[in-house]
Amino acid sequence: MMTKTMTARACLVGAGLAIFTHSAWALLPIQHWSEPNGARVWLVESPAIPMVDVQIDFDAGARRDPAQQVGLSSSVGMMTAKGVRAHGSEKALDENALGEAWADLGASFDAGAERDGFVYSMRSLTDPELLGKASNLAARQIGEPSFPQDVWKRERSRWEAAIKEADTKPGTVASKAFAAAVYGSHPYGYQTTAQTLNRINVSDMQAFHGKYVQTCRARVSIVGALNKEQAQQLVRTLLSRLPAKKAGDCAALPEVPEVQPLAKAVDENLPFQSAQAHVLIGQPGIKRNNPDFLAILVGNHILGGGGFTSRLTQEVREKRGLSYSVGSGFSPGLNAGSFVVGLQTRPDQSAEAVQVSRDVVKKFVEEGPTEEELRDAKDNLIGGFALRIDSNRKLLGNVVNIAWNDLPLDYLEHWTDRVEALTAQDIRAAFQRMLQPGRMVTVQVGAKQ
Numbered sequence: 001m002m003t004k005t006m007t008a009r010a011c012l013v014g015a016g017l018a019i020f021t022h023s024a025w026a027l028l029p030i031q032h033w034s035e036p037n038g039a040r041v042w043l044v045e046s047p048a049i050p051m052v053d054v055q056i057d058f059d060a061g062a063r064r065d066p067a068q069q070v071g072l073s074s075s076v077g078m079m080t081a082k083g084v085r086a087h088g089s090e091k092a093l094d095e096n097a098l099g100e101a102w103a104d105l106g107a108s109f110d111a112g113a114e115r116d117g118f119v120y121s122m123r124s125l126t127d128p129e130l131l132g133k134a135s136n137l138a139a140r141q142i143g144e145p146s147f148p149q150d151v152w153k154r155e156r157s158r159w160e161a162a163i164k165e166a167d168t169k170p171g172t173v174a175s176k177a178f179a180a181a182v183y184g185s186h187p188y189g190y191q192t193t194a195q196t197l198n199r200i201n202v203s204d205m206q207a208f209h210g211k212y213v214q215t216c217r218a219r220v221s222i223v224g225a226l227n228k229e230q231a232q233q234l235v236r237t238l239l240s241r242l243p244a245k246k247a248g249d250c251a252a253l254p255e256v257p258e259v260q261p262l263a264k265a266v267d268e269n270l271p272f273q274s275a276q277a278h279v280l281i282g283q284p285g286i287k288r289n290n291p292d293f294l295a296i297l298v299g300n301h302i303l304g305g306g307g308f309t310s311r312l313t314q315e316v317r318e319k320r321g322l323s324y325s326v327g328s329g330f331s332p333g334l335n336a337g338s339f340v341v342g343l344q345t346r347p348d349q350s351a352e353a354v355q356v357s358r359d360v361v362k363k364f365v366e367e368g369p370t371e372e373e374l375r376d377a378k379d380n381l382i383g384g385f386a387l388r389i390d391s392n393r394k395l396l397g398n399v400v401n402i403a404w405n406d407l408p409l410d411y412l413e414h415w416t417d418r419v420e421a422l423t424a425q426d427i428r429a430a431f432q433r434m435l436q437p438g439r440m441v442t443v444q445v446g447a448k449q
Contacts, residue, residue: 035235037216039219040403043231045228050126054123056218057220057404067187067190070190071192080142108123109134122134135238143239163193186259219403222399281340282338283338283435285331287336294415304327305329312341339434341361348448351448358437358442361437
């Protein structure tokens with residue numbers, strides 16, 4: 001077993017007109033081990049309240065969808081809540097019975113597909129009787145979903161209607177055009193449509209579940225009032241309805257191809273009757289495990305992620321009044337997610353807003369931040385670090401990040417030190433490695449032609 005420490009800050013707020021805040025550092029160990037069935041486990045014992053939060057991740061997110069069946073992983077996640085099969089003396093449960101069972105336990109369970117991962121999550125009190133019932137019910141949903149055909153047809157129709165309605169909005173049109181241009185044929189750019197949904201059958205969902213949801217592929221993150229022995233029992237129960245596997249039984253999944261850099265600039269100006277033009281500017285960025293991640297995080301805070309203090313806000317909104325809000329972000333994953341600048345503006349101002357935004361990005365890539373900007377960004381990010389881990393759920397999210405991206409167990413412990421150590425040159429170099437301002441995708445929807 002490997003054990004490192006991560007940092008949590010406890011904040012105590014007094015009542016009355018005067019607010020008293022006291023902060024103290026406490027070290028919470030992350031315990032990490034592998035089960036005989038191949039499941040890998042990360043545990044933080046947080047005994048303050050008698051509750052546990054669990055997340056189980058599989059490499060089975062939307063990037064694993066077949067090109068002709070986009071939405072398959074999300075379909076599996078959605079249908080997990082629609083019923084479980086009968087097993088021995090246990091009766092089958094439909095969606096209503098499942099909802100009532102979870103309500104009776106005062107617990108919650110969710111399943112769904114993200115861009116990279118297929119995720120199950122559970123929250124329960126740690127009272128042994130309640131936790132035992134909750135984990136058994138969760139195990140049935142993980143291992144024995146019924147995928148009822150009639151419910152799938154109903155949900156598919158609802159989903160198709162939601163897609164049709166979303167496509168009437170300029171923001172959706174811009175997002176889809178941007179993703180297609182940035183990612184090309186990579187799965188990150190896939191779009192769920194009525195056509196792809198109609199190619200998905202119950203048998204496809206069953207096959208997807210059987211292929212990817214296996215004990216030997218599970219990464220389990222736990223934060224709560226459990227010790228290691230109790231956590232081991234919880235993990236074994238949660239995965240007990242899946243076919244028995246050993247650590248070496250899982251064949252390697254096929255590699256998902258990397259996102260390719262853009263060969264040239266792409267400009268799309270799509271007509272749309274809208275009071276505001278929607279603008280997205282960007283290109284492929286970095287993977288989450290890239291060593292430049294923290295430099296990009298801090299740099300983007302200065303460029304467009306820091307609200308009213310960011311360069312984009314100052315140049316586009318404050319100095320020129322071209323947009324009420326403007327910002328930038330990046331979405332690194334197991335593959336390179338996009339870097340994007342987003343804004344809305346009057347249709348007749350769109351061209352100017354685009355040019356100013358491009359100029360701000362280009363200058364930042366060329367010159368990097370000033371020392372004053374860097375100091376302010378560090379103070380803001382480091383000062384707000386405690387808010388990233390001030391609840392079990394937030395703490396769980398950070399443990400999941402460590403587990404999913406194979407980060408060091410002491411990642412959080414040294415986060416503020418690593419941010420503090422960054423220089424302006426580090427950020428400038430990282431942005432120059434990530435961005436090529438002359439090869440950006442620019443999508444305008446509803447701009448004046």
